[in-house]
Amino acid sequence: MHPAYSVIFFTTLTGAGYGLAALLGFGLADPAMLSAKLGYFLALGLITIGLLSSTLHLGNPKNAIWAFSQWRSSWLSREGVLAIVTFVPVTVLAFTNIFMGLHIGWLGWVSAILCMMTVYSTSMIYASIRTINLWNTWLTSASYLLFSVAGGAVILTALLALFEGGSGDMPKIAIIALVVAWVAKWFWNKRQSEGYGGSTMASATGLGHLGKVKLLERPHAMENYLTREMGFRVARKHAAKLWNIAVLMGLLVPAVMLAIAFGLQGSTTAILLSVVAVFAHMIGMLVERWLFFATAKHAVSLYYGDTALDVR
């Protein structure tokens, strides 16, 4: 699939934003603390920028208003609706936190659940698509949710380190979240080998009983919307390299930094390392998200000549 930057930014930023908001909702930061206030601010910022960025890839944004109408069947619509709904508790909490130093516990829970539901909806936009086998698994949702939490945790850790002189147990939580998320992602990634799931050139053409089917001639000689959007290919070597970068930046660097920072709680180094962890993780996530699209193969590729499961 074509890795559109707007969508990559959208999912990574909102993922981290909702994760952060959810952790705050769970009350992981004292409302009196500056980091809680800034955390809300940051969460809302990430979510807003992410959502705005998502509209950039629309061909016809003036009709975007209709996107809230189909929540009964469409995950994208649900996500849209949930995103709007979620703004309410998050904004209220942000308000009470920032201006009143107050955390409303039950609303926090509602907010956290809504945040996770929104992330879940986002994940389901992808996970529900049968044509893209790599995505079409609960692991997609699991990794989206876990990455969201892990991202939130890493950010919150950094905030605590920056403004509160230490992060308490947050680094531990963040490290665990990172590891768990990446384990899920690792299982997800293994599914590459399944190719198109049950679909083959034989089933796509219905001609498999006659022999091995291969594309002789494309319908049109040059690219078209489908080949650019669905037929995007990243070289296998390239993908492997990027996967390593994603794991390095998204998991190893932040985890190690946070571990060291945990040991050096309160020091400037710890602060620095925590902040670096955030940026490393975000970079890792962007790469991960890029790969999420770029390595996903769409069943329509079968009509454009992809026979082997791993031609990339």
Added chain:
Amino acid sequence: MTTLPLATNKKLGLVIDLDTCVGCHACVIACKEWNTGGYGNALSDQQPYGAEPEGSFLNRIHTFEIVPEGGEVIDQSADSRVVHFPKSCLHCEDAPCVTVCPTGASYKRAEDGIVLVDEDKCMGCGLCAWSCAYGAREMDISAGVMKKCTLCVDRIYNETIPEVDRIPSCVRTCPAGARHFGDLGDPQSDVSILVAERGGFDLMPEQGNKPTNKYLPPRERKPLSDAVNAGFETANADNVGDATGFFGWIDKTLSKGSSNSKVGEK
């Protein structure tokens, strides 16, 4: 209405005969021509005279080669074959492109099962194209809205055109007659009978979309080498071969006025 209708009154669709399609692309251009000035936005072309020309088409012909085991060794009349494969929207019964659509722009008509995009609602998110396994939807780059085969809904009911012509543009034009249009929900319709007779099949049934359009497979072939006995069983074994025997046969035949020759009747 992004949800699918529980049932449609008709299941209008196409039946495409892979044993007859010669891959001429007539249906591709007739479709473009009809639809670029018809339903919804024009089908645009980018760099039409440039280095990377590309445009929206609602129907495209793929060409596949099929090589049976051992068929690579071409001498003689080998079994490798080429199949031309037209593809447009299959107007699926369980159309994922409809349920996935956030705006309600994509819908399936309850009346006849045609899947359409209401361009006044489409925000161009592309999700429906992602959900279609067949590559039947294309975003028009200039208009930013999703385009797809309309089954020529603006022809088939159009009272301003003669009744015989109220069929899709691609079907009307197909020189080989490889495309058929009709109600696949009615088992008595011509198309349903054709599908039953010829073993029409679904594309990617495992995707669970229940396509309405059906494809007819290439007919089975019998090798010519099997025909020798049937054609030549009457050959006269004793004087087969040289010319002298042949002349004898002619003389005999002509004097008898046998089956091959009515000479001498008058």
Added chain:
Amino acid sequence: MSAEPILNLDEPVGDEVRQTTCYMCACRCGINVHMRDGKVRYIEGNRDHPINKGILCAKGSAGIMQHYSPARLKAPMLRTGPRGSGEYKEITWEEAMEKAVSWLKPLRESPKKLAFFTGRDQSQSFTSLWAKQFGTPNYAAHGGFCSVNMAAAGIYTIGGAFWEFGSPDWDRTKLFVMFGVAEDHDSNPIKAGLGKIKKNGARFVSVNPIRTGYSAIADDWLGIRPGTDGLLIMALIHELFKNRKIDLDYLIRYSNAPWLVIDAPDTENHGLFARDKDGNELVIDSKTGKTVSRHKKGVTAALTGKIKLKDGATARPTLELMAEEYLKEEHSPDAIAETTGIDAKTIKGLAAEIARVAFEEEIVIEQPWTDMKGEKHDRFIGRPVSFHAMRGISAHSNGFQTCRALHVLQVLIGSVDVPGGFRNKPPYPKPVSAHPRPHTLMHPFLPGQPLAGPHLGYPTGPEDLLQDVDGVACRIDKAFTWEAPMAVHGQMHMVIANAHAGDPYKIDTLFLYMANMAWNSSMNTRGTIEMLEDKDPETGEYKIPHIIYSDAYSSEMVAYADLILPDTTYLERYDCISLLDRPISEPDAVCDSIRWPVVEPEREGHEGVRGFQSVLLDLGVRLKLEEFVDLDGKAIYKDYADYMTNHLRRPGVGPLAGFRGKDGKSEGRGDPNPDQIEAYKKNGSFWKKKIPMEAQFFKHANKAYQDFAVEMGFFDEPSPVVFQLYSEELQKFRLAGMGLREPQPPEHLRQQVTDCFTPLPSWYEPFEEAGVDNSEYPLHALTQRPMAMYHSWGSQNAWLRQIHTKNPLYVPGAVCDEHDLKDGDWAWVSSWHGKIKVEIARMEAVNNKTLWTWNAIGKRGGAWALDAKAPEATKGFLLNHLISELLPPKGDGRRWSNSDPITGQASWFDLRIKIEKAEEGGTVSEPHFEPQKRPGNNEKTPIVLRFGQEWTK
């Protein structure tokens, strides 16, 4: 459901429908052009039209884009820079005409110095008339490089051939065998026919090295090695003889099988037909055993026997000679299996299937009819085996004989013009005797006079050749010389090369119409370009001093013209598709049609374009050509439409056969009708007259049909055809080759003539194959017509060009493996003559010695208003760079044309090549030419096209 949007489903297609004739190719289908707000909204097939009956191909539907192409020419232009530079200035029509006259007028004193050649033009009866009036012998259309072998072999053998001449009886045939066809001119009818065959459950066999297009849906595919079909067809004949599966009755009645052939070796009569003193061919009366005229009534001719003639020589019936020849072991399937690449069992099976269907699935139509001898028949009996063939067998140097073999095969099984077989389309069949002989001489031998007769015709022996006393060719293309004695369509592919070489003589003006000779229609494209650019070092003048060219678009060729006469598009002009020319009849109906300006030819801000035929008429008037001016020197015809209406070829016979006579009620013959064109328009731009049922079959010998033909004006007297299994014409040339008849060929051609002009179809190795080292060039390379492109002119079409934006070279799997090639690799391909670099694609369903590509996709950058970096120019390529107009030198210093030795047909498909993987990097096809400038036009082409957006709600 209430939430569904309400659609307006009753939007009218347009404001008006105008019916005319398609010219996106030469098939000439009827079209309904829907107009909206003065623009073309939609083009669809005309359901009533005899050719296409409503269907339309991709090109036809894309006519909109052709009409609105940015490559359309806009004004006459005069060259200002060197040839090829593309530097021109726009001039007025008056200036253009004056310029043309200033070049042409002086040539009327030595008219040979004008060479006027046209491409796939559909007004040849008019253009040839013009050339005849001018007095130049140098006129022909493109047939010589296209498929003259098929046409000539057909006419000489059965008085008709495929395509315009006839077609399979699609409705009734039960076995259809197709040789070497990718698309053909009859493109929509063939597709519709194949559809019918499929529907009826008939069997379809395709003989073709490549399995795409039509062959893809064949029930049986024979992937033959190129150039060997003659062997295959003769093996089929062998099998039919061997198994006694020939239609003796049919042969006796309709062919020259019983005619007596003289056996008098070393005399000038050897191998000719025995005749009585009145010139009637003799046969043996089977009752009396005596020779009698074949015309004698009540006689049953014998097919065997040897008889002594009055002069002492012996003679035997043709069929005996044939049996003797084709029963030889060398013609058996086993003997030719290896050379053809088709295994013997398959060949035997095909022969058996032909026999079974022909004789066991006989079709009967209960319809009494009478033959030319007055004998009454109760019914039509049909042998439902039909054939169709085109350039795959004709574009070889052994093509004429191969095509003849195929026609002979059809006669042997009795399937010519019978139900289920091949059916002639009026005005065919037409015997050779009803065709003219070629002419080059002025009448009465004075300059400034018209030619004594038509340029082209059918020679019946060496006496009809066109050489002067010294053996120098009369025509610039050397048609009708010993190099190409039966070049019935001329040899357009030799014109530029010969004119450049001054061989046989120099010319002054090359006048071309609608042929992209600087590109895809030339063999040796680069060489041709150089010849067009070449100057005489002494005078500094171009070797071909003047080039006038009429094109409608900015093709590669326009950049080489000195004077450009811009034509209209096909939607903007009058045209007539005439029975005098290349007719569009159907087997059961006579038809012709017109085109008319459904859109006005306007080019805002420019001088504008004019229909070429009208321009040619105007030139004719300015040059005072007899036919076109009255005694006062005034124009007889206002324009081409006027000519179409009022010109008379013979009394009562004009360009259009329909709606004749003052009241428009006459058909075929009749006075001119001033309202004829209006009548055509009202009738969908065509005219069709059904042939009476009793006249629909056996047209060659059917009294009712012959009478009908006379009534319609095809002939002035009945002209039945006797199928010529044995060709006396060929034998006459051969005798001359053997030194037994006059005039004789020059020494160096004797052997060739003796070997190739066999009176019974034969096979010889294609010349290029025979002339190059086959271990060095072990492979064949072919082109095929893409269905969605028409030669070079489809690439300017925004919709069609997206289908074929570039062309790979398809390479058989085995060859890929041998050379370590995979999809997308680049390779060097060379012939003895040239070398090209191309992208390859692997393919299995192809003869394992044959590589191929789509024809004419490669373009020169900048031509056709395309970007200089267009894939057509950077990745596309022409095979033409590998094909030479000459054969590999034989060391005798002569220029041997790469053509069929009988008809001069260009041997495009004899090409032999080798392939090597190219070095890494470099993904531009070679040779790569400097982009050319668009003559006289710097307007930007659109970067986005949204055709019809204004009509969408």
